[in-house]
Amino acid sequence: MIYLTRRERFNAAHRMYREEWSDEKNFEVFGKCSNPNWHGHNYELFVTVCGEPDPQTGLLINLKELSRIVRERVIDRLDHKNINLEVPFMQGKIASTENLVITIWEELEAPLQERGIRLYSLKIAESENNIIEYKKE
Amino acid sequence: MIYLTRRERFNAAHRMYREEWSDEKNFEVFGKCSNPNWHGHNYELFVTVCGEPDPQTGLLINLKELSRIVRERVIDRLDHKNINLEVPFMQGKIASTENLVITIWEELEAPLQERGIRLYSLKIAESENNIIEYKKE
Amino acid sequence: MIYLTRRERFNAAHRMYREEWSDEKNFEVFGKCSNPNWHGHNYELFVTVCGEPDPQTGLLINLKELSRIVRERVIDRLDHKNINLEVPFMQGKIASTENLVITIWEELEAPLQERGIRLYSLKIAESENNIIEYKKE
Amino acid sequence: MIYLTRRERFNAAHRMYREEWSDEKNFEVFGKCSNPNWHGHNYELFVTVCGEPDPQTGLLINLKELSRIVRERVIDRLDHKNINLEVPFMQGKIASTENLVITIWEELEAPLQERGIRLYSLKIAESENNIIEYKKE
Amino acid sequence: MIYLTRRERFNAAHRMYREEWSDEKNFEVFGKCSNPNWHGHNYELFVTVCGEPDPQTGLLINLKELSRIVRERVIDRLDHKNINLEVPFMQGKIASTENLVITIWEELEAPLQERGIRLYSLKIAESENNIIEYKKE
């Protein structure tokens, strides 16, 4: 089995909070990440797909097409945006990297499947110290 | 001459815009960086000081003290903050990395000088592709 | 399933040797890593935990708490220490990164479990070229 | 189970193309990677082996021996070479990283097994954005 | 004085050799880098410009314009190319990184100057261990 990982990047603002909680309660749970004036990150997204290489081309997939799908579905809607306010697929969700990675999976799985590409894992590094990965098992 | 560089990091939200300009004009000049809903970065700050090592200790400076000053004066006031709205030393300034690095110099120069430490350069990497450095000459 | 990885760092000295062997035999087996005068590394520790995010917070775990446990149980006892001489949980063991990663697992598993956190893997990079990972299966 | 990863590097030229196709067809499928005048990469190879540490040494394997095998079998035959023209184990194959990683597996599996070392995965980073991994399952 | 550095990347094949020398003589001087079948690299180019920020925008330059000029003049003519055979500004020159960085300076200086941008230094990392920088003084 071959696993191909493509890295894409986006910069975004967000705030960790639960609407029905007070600012105090939010601060208690989320600390400085709940700052009502937002903060932000350089996010790195690692999309891993898997399968067997095409014997005609020696390639698992067309990398340009993978990159195009990831950009159209995910990066263009997140880059230089406010994750809480502006990202359609994050509406009504807490803007945690955990929720982000699960939601990006939902955005990518179907369009990749249509092209015969099997999504294996999604990883987001929100800093050099904190990395979240999602695999559907 | 010995140059010592200490790296510190902060995450923040910002928006590039000039208050007296319309959103259209701001977008024309600053592109997606002028998004009114903010975006953000993981910033890396490299503080370089210079001088001769102390013959008693073999050290240029007390690294812990340098780190403490940089954290108190700069990092604690920027980390998980909105640069436009919340950072006292950036009030009334366009939140560019160029202005940020010049302003951080003004914050750090005097307290370092009081302890006999000479600031040589400040560098901010706002992404792996964009780096701004400032030297007062 | 969500996997969260936290990176922590420590610097330490060590020596690869087996007490009942002569220095010659140790050198034969371990090479320059058996230098009786020690050598050292900047170690990077990657702690990966897994589970489902809490629907209330969108978070897998409280990252601060994870970091605190890892620091108290592991980093504070290894950082700027001699692994052979000073680290209680490495006494009587050969100071290999393999043994280190297994022993750190034993230190972390119970306190994480008490807080409902499931340890998934531990990885130590002892240099940019050599990385050891441990999973209990 | 312990997993040990060793990184080795090589620089090489290659061209993506299928001999029975015209240059136009090759360009259509492979884009600029099919340039008849070649292009090249700094490749990073990550060799992961697995098993239980030897209780006598605390080591999974002799790292020097692993590195020697990887260099003799793989790196010395790829480094500063043209993958299409000069690498014996890539003859008759499309010079994709997918095919490269599968072929390197075939080169390494037997000599490692002879020394009781079990190959777990091979990963090649051909750039900071594109990574291919192979596991035989 | 503010220094802004923009990183751009390209992959290319090359060969170190002097046409009037035999392959033996070339191999003697350049080692495996003179392989007649080429080899290649992932090159990182760091373009540093300097000046005072515009008080209207807080920016030293329009980063998009800098990136566009570097791509048009340099990256698009080097990426996925053979430096010896296909790069117009390297014709008749030995394909060393030293010559490459000097030649790129000549390509960039005038178009940047036309837009009031002062080139300060060019740096090319041809691997993680070898970096060449050029400043015109």
Add this chain to the structure above:
Amino acid sequence: MIYLTRRERFNAAHRMYREEWSDEKNFEVFGKCSNPNWHGHNYELFVTVCGEPDPQTGLLINLKELSRIVRERVIDRLDHKNINLEVPFMQGKIASTENLVITIWEELEAPLQERGIRLYSLKIAESENNIIEYKKE
């Protein structure tokens, strides 16, 4: 002017202390870096030389020769060693990175000069956060 930087690496143990001071005084000044049982680092050494490329070869220097000199004079005497106890050129000196970089300069300057190579700067990264550079001016 062309600047060429070569990176070499070494792992070593050291202790920050001044012999005529008590352990208490040493701890007061150097903190945990004065641990009598040693600690260690992965050090990265960046050697920068400068000059004009040779018109015959397009090269500033023979990189292999530079690497050989740096390894013979510096790396082989530091790698997997105790800087305080075993490194001849550090005897009688406090094992700070500041003193290390100055002493390495003295080791390298003459043998490089003999071959017509001009040393421009030496930089040691003792961790990702702390970097010391030396230029003789």
